[in-house]
Amino acid sequence: MSDVLAVVDHRRGQLRDISFELISAGADLAADLGGSLHVAVISGDVEKFATELDREGVDTVYTVAHGEEFNHDVYVQAIEALFDELAPTAILMPNSVNGLDYAPAVANRLSLPLVTDAIGISYNETLSVAREMYGSKVETTVDVATEPFAVTIRGAEWPQAKGNGSAPVEPFEVSIDESAVRSTVTGFEEVGGGDVDITDADILVSVGRGIEDEENIELIEELAAALGATLSSSRPIVDNGWLPKNRQVGQSGKVVTPDIYLAVGISGAVQHVAGMKGSDTIIAINTDPNAPIFDIADYGIVGDLFDVVPVLIDEFSS
Amino acid sequence: MMKVLVTVKEVAEVEEDFVLDGTRIDDRFLEYDLNEWDDYAIETAVQLAEAGDDVEVVSATIGPERCEETIRMALAKGVDRGIRVWDDTLASVDLLDVNAKTEIFNAIIAEEEPDLILTGVQAHDDSFGATGVSVADAAGYEWAAVVNALDLDADAGVAHVRRELEGGVEELTDVELPAVLTIQTGINEPRYASLRGIRMAQRKEIAQQTLDDLGLDEGAVESQITLTDMYEPESESDVELFEGDADAAAASLASVLREKGVGAQ
Ligand SMILES: Cc1cc2nc3c(=O)[nH]c(=O)nc-3n(C[C@H](O)[C@H](O)[C@H](O)COP(=O)(O)OP(=O)(O)OC[C@H]3O[C@@H](n4cnc5c(N)ncnc54)[C@H](O)[C@@H]3O)c2cc1C
Numbered sequence: 001m002s003d004v005l006a007v008v009d010h011r012r013g014q015l016r017d018i019s020f021e022l023i024s025a026g027a028d029l030a031a032d033l034g035g036s037l038h039v040a041v042i043s044g045d046v047e048k049f050a051t052e053l054d055r056e057g058v059d060t061v062y063t064v065a066h067g068e069e070f071n072h073d074v075y076v077q078a079i080e081a082l083f084d085e086l087a088p089t090a091i092l093m094p095n096s097v098n099g100l101d102y103a104p105a106v107a108n109r110l111s112l113p114l115v116t117d118a119i120g121i122s123y124n125e126t127l128s129v130a131r132e133m134y135g136s137k138v139e140t141t142v143d144v145a146t147e148p149f150a151v152t153i154r155g156a157e158w159p160q161a162k163g164n165g166s167a168p169v170e171p172f173e174v175s176i177d178e179s180a181v182r183s184t185v186t187g188f189e190e191v192g193g194g195d196v197d198i199t200d201a202d203i204l205v206s207v208g209r210g211i212e213d214e215e216n217i218e219l220i221e222e223l224a225a226a227l228g229a230t231l232s233s234s235r236p237i238v239d240n241g242w243l244p245k246n247r248q249v250g251q252s253g254k255v256v257t258p259d260i261y262l263a264v265g266i267s268g269a270v271q272h273v274a275g276m277k278g279s280d281t282i283i284a285i286n287t288d289p290n291a292p293i294f295d296i297a298d299y300g301i302v303g304d305l306f307d308v309v310p311v312l313i314d315e316f317s318s
Numbered sequence: 319m320m321k322v323l324v325t326v327k328e329v330a331e332v333e334e335d336f337v338l339d340g341t342r343i344d345d346r347f348l349e350y351d352l353n354e355w356d357d358y359a360i361e362t363a364v365q366l367a368e369a370g371d372d373v374e375v376v377s378a379t380i381g382p383e384r385c386e387e388t389i390r391m392a393l394a395k396g397v398d399r400g401i402r403v404w405d406d407t408l409a410s411v412d413l414l415d416v417n418a419k420t421e422i423f424n425a426i427i428a429e430e431e432p433d434l435i436l437t438g439v440q441a442h443d444d445s446f447g448a449t450g451v452s453v454a455d456a457a458g459y460e461w462a463a464v465v466n467a468l469d470l471d472a473d474a475g476v477a478h479v480r481r482e483l484e485g486g487v488e489e490l491t492d493v494e495l496p497a498v499l500t501i502q503t504g505i506n507e508p509r510y511a512s513l514r515g516i517r518m519a520q521r522k523e524i525a526q527q528t529l530d531d532l533g534l535d536e537g538a539v540e541s542q543i544t545l546t547d548m549y550e551p552e553s554e555s556d557v558e559l560f561e562g563d564a565d566a567a568a569a570s571l572a573s574v575l576r577e578k579g580v581g582a583q
Pocket residue numbers: 135207208209210211233234235236237248249250251252253254264265266267268269270271272275285286287288291303304305306439440464
């Protein structure tokens with residue numbers, strides 16, 4: 001009882017960073033609960049993964065060997081079996097794309113309250129979780145009245161667990177009901193290739209939905225040219241077909257770390273920020289003083305891009 | 319005959335200037351609109367209906383009367399009929415959590431028996447990112463989350479989908495029907511409602527349902543999760559804002575850029 005079960009994330013032979021963040025979050029929560037941290041790794045080269053997962057704070061690593069890649073039906077069954085065996089108070093899962101694909105099913109299957117996309121977790125008699133709402137404009141605290149519970153955590157909010165642990169590795173046998181596995185992964189494909197590599201650029205001028213119309217993109221192209229910068233964008237610009245996929249910065253696009261990142265009409269949604277927060281200098285131009293992009297920007301102008309950008313172009317063209 | 323159910327949420331967007339009132343934001347500072355992800359889900363469904371012989375598209379929402387406008391928008395874009403669930407019990411719930419929504423949609427699914435259910439990946443306002451997959455598990459449907467391409471083979475009972483993973487990688491997956499797909503933006507180009515569509519939508523049915531109508535009691539939507547605080551996030555950086563009119567602010571920015579070597583060649 002009062003234990004934490006953390007389920008890690010991997011893809012194509014590699015543990016993903018969030019796995020080690022789950023260990024940090026899980027170790028803190030286990031300490032608050034006065035229980036142990038069990039880490040579960042499901043599918044893939046579980047023995048190799050188990051060695052890497054044995055970091056400080058981990059009490060046991062459970063391995064479920066079944067297939068190579070992620071399959072949500074397998075994950076749900078495996079976690080269900082682990083839950084029956086370990087009776088944890090908390091199940092921690094990643095708010096990754098794969099987490100989105102199985103965590104809600106786990107919570108439903110086990111009738112657990114579910115809080116997703118946590119950016120802070122504390123436990124003092126009851127669980128309190130910090131999470132955002134309204135496109136990161138406000139933060140909230142939610143309390144969970146009953147135990148056990150399920151929580152998914154946002155990436156890059158907790159540090160990655162370090163050091164070496166001495167956790168035993170327990171191979172965990174689950175007889176997967178194959179008739180309940182009704183989806184099959186048939187392959188992977190890399191998208192967003194092509195002639196431009198925005199990850200190479202020293203200066204990026206990035207355009208977002210604030211630009212309003214396809215024909216206005218030209219204005220930002222002009223700015224990029226004047227600054228000797230490369231043009232990139234947020235997702236809606238690519239979704240609309242105004243720029244090709246290889247220009248998209250963010251979680252599902254590219255992760256960029258230029259010297260200067262100039263965000264024009266971009267709100268700074270978490271999935272966008274995931275792709276650019278490592279930039280040296282971040283500059284934002286946005287009409288909304290509460291836009292979350294200003295929380296991570298070094299410099300900013302609260303103003304209309306259609307007023308500011310032409311002046312900037314002039315400054316650098318003359 | 320194939321039936322597609324699309325869940326459609328009216329979401330609130332906070333205006334540029336707003337004040338917090340306890341754990342909520344007053345209606346004065348909120349603008350309501352169709353959830354962006356659901357717009358793509360509607361388009362996916364309507365395209366299936368246009369491509370197939372006998373496809374019915376039904377949309378369902380949980381929300382107050384104000385949401386009728388949003389549902390009408392879906393009807394104007396080609397959805398055949400709507401269902402809206404609301405009553406006093408729901409109105410009194412502070413935070414309608416994923417379990418509660420799952421109970422409600424599951425009751426609708428039991429009634430409608432759709433072959434395919436489309437939801438958005440997430441709702442822009444409370445962003446649980448969880449409703450579709452939770453509903454799938456409760457209804458005993460198969461599912462796929464974060465779908466950005468769909469090739470439906472209804473005869474073979476399979477949806478060939480792409481799931482958009484992180485870092486520009488897509489996963490190709492075959493999903494057995496019936497299934498729930500959570501739809502990602504960019505999967506298609508959502509249409510604008512035409513004038514004719516808007517006119518036709520006036521004549522389409524939006525069935526009002528209460529929890530009672532769905533055979534659910536209060537307990538079904540009683541949440542274990544309560545919102546206890548709401549606050550503005552702390553800034554992680556000390557942003558230096560360039561003040562003044564556009565000319566002055568742009569000039570200040572230009573000099574910082576020059577200091578950093580921009581335009582020096
Ligand atoms: C699974 C998943 C993956 C995702 N992956 C990505 C990703 O890789 N990359 C990505 O970017 N997003 C991604 N998103 C989408 C993300 O959640 C946001 O929807 C998106 O980043 C918003 O883009 P935006 O800032 O351009 O638009 P908005 O959020 O609409 O912001 C537009 C901004 O422009 C400002 N503005 C409006 N007019 C003006 C003006 N005249 N002058 C100046 N400013 C103005 C507004 O104040 C607003 O802040 C993903 C979402 C999900 C669920």
